[in-house]
Amino acid sequence: MLLQDAAVAMLVHTLLCPQQGRQCTPALEPQREDQKRTSSDEDGRRRTRTNSRTAPGSFSFSGEGRGFEIAQGRLGPGRIHHCMRTIGAAEIALQLMCARAAQRTTFGKKLYSHEVIAHWIAESRIAIEQARLLTLRAAKAIDTIGSAKARKEVQDMVLIITVNCVSSKYYIFFVMLIVFLSLQIAMIKVVAPRMACQVADRAIQVFGGAGVCQDFPLAFMYTVVRTLRIADGPDEVHLSAIAKMELMEQAKLLSKM
Numbered sequence: 001m002l003l004q005d006a007a008v009a010m011l012v013h014t015l016l017c018p019q020q021g022r023q024c025t026p027a028l029e030p031q032r033e034d035q036k037r038t039s040s041d042e043d044g045r046r047r048t049r050t051n052s053r054t055a056p057g058s059f060s061f062s063g064e065g066r067g068f069e070i071a072q073g074r075l076g077p078g079r080i081h082h083c084m085r086t087i088g089a090a091e092i093a094l095q096l097m098c099a100r101a102a103q104r105t106t107f108g109k110k111l112y113s114h115e116v117i118a119h120w121i122a123e124s125r126i127a128i129e130q131a132r133l134l135t136l137r138a139a140k141a142i143d144t145i146g147s148a149k150a151r152k153e154v155q156d157m158v159l160i161i162t163v164n165c166v167s168s169k170y171y172i173f174f175v176m177l178i179v180f181l182s183l184q185i186a187m188i189k190v191v192a193p194r195m196a197c198q199v200a201d202r203a204i205q206v207f208g209g210a211g212v213c214q215d216f217p218l219a220f221m222y223t224v225v226r227t228l229r230i231a232d233g234p235d236e237v238h239l240s241a242i243a244k245m246e247l248m249e250q251a252k253l254l255s256k257m
Contacts, residue, residue: 083135083192090196097203120202138184186238193228
C-alpha cells in the first residue's frame with residue numbers, strides 16, 4: 001500500500017489509539033519512501049504496511065459502505081487541477097525548448113532553423129492548446145453539472161423518473177448528462193499527461209545531455225508528469241471507458257436511423 005505522506009499513517013494511528021500511553025499496534029506502519037527517478041527530494045510515495053485494524057462505527061463519515069463514494073467525490077475536480085498544472089508544466093518546457101533552440105547553433109544555423117525542431121515547436125503549441133481547450137470544457141462541465149451535489153441531484157432525478165415512468169426523453173437526457181461528465185474527465189486524464197510528456201521529451205531532446213541533468217527541470221518535469229499516467233489511473237483504463245461510452249452513444253444514434 002502506498003501513501004503520499006507519513007502523516008496520514010500517523011493520523012490513522014492516533015485516531016485508532018487515542019489514549020496517550022496506551023500500547024497499540026499501529027494500523028499503518030510506514031516502511032520506506034519510494035522516491036521518483038531523478039528526484040533528490042522526498043516527494044515520493046510511502047510504502048506502508050496495514051495491520052488489519054478496524055475502526056469503530058462512530059468513525060464513519062457518511063455511512064457504512066460509502067468510502068469509495070466519498071473518495072470519488074473529489075476526483076473530478078482534483079483531475080482538473082492536475083491537468084491545469086500539467087498544461088503549465090508543458091508551457092514551461094516549450095519556453096525552455098524555444099530558448100535553447102534560439103541559443104544553440106548546429107551545422108551553421110540556429111536549432112530553430114532546422115525543420116525538425118521548428119515542427120516540434122509548432123506541434124507542441126498545437127497540442128498544448130488542444131489540451132487546454134479540452135480541460136476548459138471539462139471544467140465547465142464540473143461547474144455546471146459535475147459537483148458532487150449536482151451529480152447526486154441528477155442521479156436522484158433519474159431514479160425518480162424511472163420509478164414514476166415519466167417520459168423516457170427526460171430519463172435519456174439526465175443519463176446523457178452523467179455520461180458526458182464522465183467522458184470529459186476521462187478524456188483529459190489521457191490527453192493532458194500524454195501531451196506534457198511529449199512536449200517535455202522534445203525539450204529534453206533539444207537540450208541534449210543537459211536536458212537530463214540537474215541544471216534544468218526537464219527530467220524532473222517529465223518524471224512527475226509521467227507518474228500521472230499511473231497515479232490518475234492507467235491510460236488503458238480510461239481509453240476503455242471512453243470507448244465504451246462512445247459505442248453506447250453510437251448505438252443510440254444507429255437505433256434512430
